[in-house]
Amino acid sequence: MKNNISLALRVITFIFVAVALVLGGVPAIANAAVHAYPGMQISTDTSTCTAGMVGHIGSARYVVTAAHCYKPGERVYDSVGNGIGWYEAAYGNDDTVEEEGFALVRLWNNVTPTASMGKFGISSIDELPPQGAAVCKIGATSNWSCGSVTRASTSDRVMSDLEALPGDSGGVVYRGTADGQAAFVGIVLGTTVLGETVVEPAEKIQRLINSYGPTASNEFRWYVTK
Structure with missing residues (x-):
């Protein structure tokens, strides 16, 4: 991994020993009544990351997470082992600012995507919060935590003092809104x-x-929520 002066990332994907046999192919259907939402744990047989946000391209629905979480073609499960889909596409590897990108989990047809996070949900997109703005995140490992933007935001990065631990990669970062909902700021990539x-x-x-x-x-x- 390259050093990018003080902004070098320590990639925080949590790698663990696989305890299940890796099966070939992708099943056509997942378990019933399964939801995909911002901040949920997403795991393969070899790694764990966090869902950043949900979106769609036409009728194809996706969970978006950090590029370095990508495991080409591997099945993805929620925290209790329900299958939600598979890693379909990615760009970048998050080693430097120029190589930051995304990974997409394609959801099975009967997995329901939602921007709700329980008592509130993502109702809008926040364009580059200013330095000092309060932000919060949800990570699969560290759960909920809040902090602030530590530098002037740019179109490439928002720097913060949020807690981030192994397994939090890709986690949703948001700001509270006046109506009690949340505005999506971005996703956790790693720490400097x-x-x-x-x-x-x-x-x-x-x-x-x-x-x-x-x-x-x-x-x-x-x-987004209605």
Whole structure:
């Protein structure tokens, strides 16, 4: 992994010893009554990350997470072992700011995507919160935590003092809104040598998916609550 001065990422994908036989192929259907939502744990047989946000390209529904979480073609499960889909596409590897991208989990047809996170949900997209703005995140390992934006945001990165642990990669970062809902800021990528947590902005992710995603015939769109 390259060093990018003080902003070098310590990739925080949690790798663990596989205890199940890796099966070939992708099943056509998942378990019934399964939902995909921001902040949920997403795991393969060899790694765990966190769902950042949900969106769609035409009728194809996706969970978006960090690029370095990508495991080509591998099945993806929620925290209790329900299958939700498979890793279909990715761009980048998150080693440097220029290589930051995305990974897409294609959801099985009977998995329901939702922007709800329980008592509130993602109702809008926040374009680059200012330095000092309060932000929160959900990670599969560290769960909920809040902090603030530590530097002036750019179109490439939002820097924060949010807690981030192995397994939190890809986790949703959001700001509270006046109506008690949340605005999607971006996803957790990793931490720097200075201890800051790097957030990839929502607008950048959407732009990269539209440029390098599975298809250019339909625009990628985020799911939001009504």
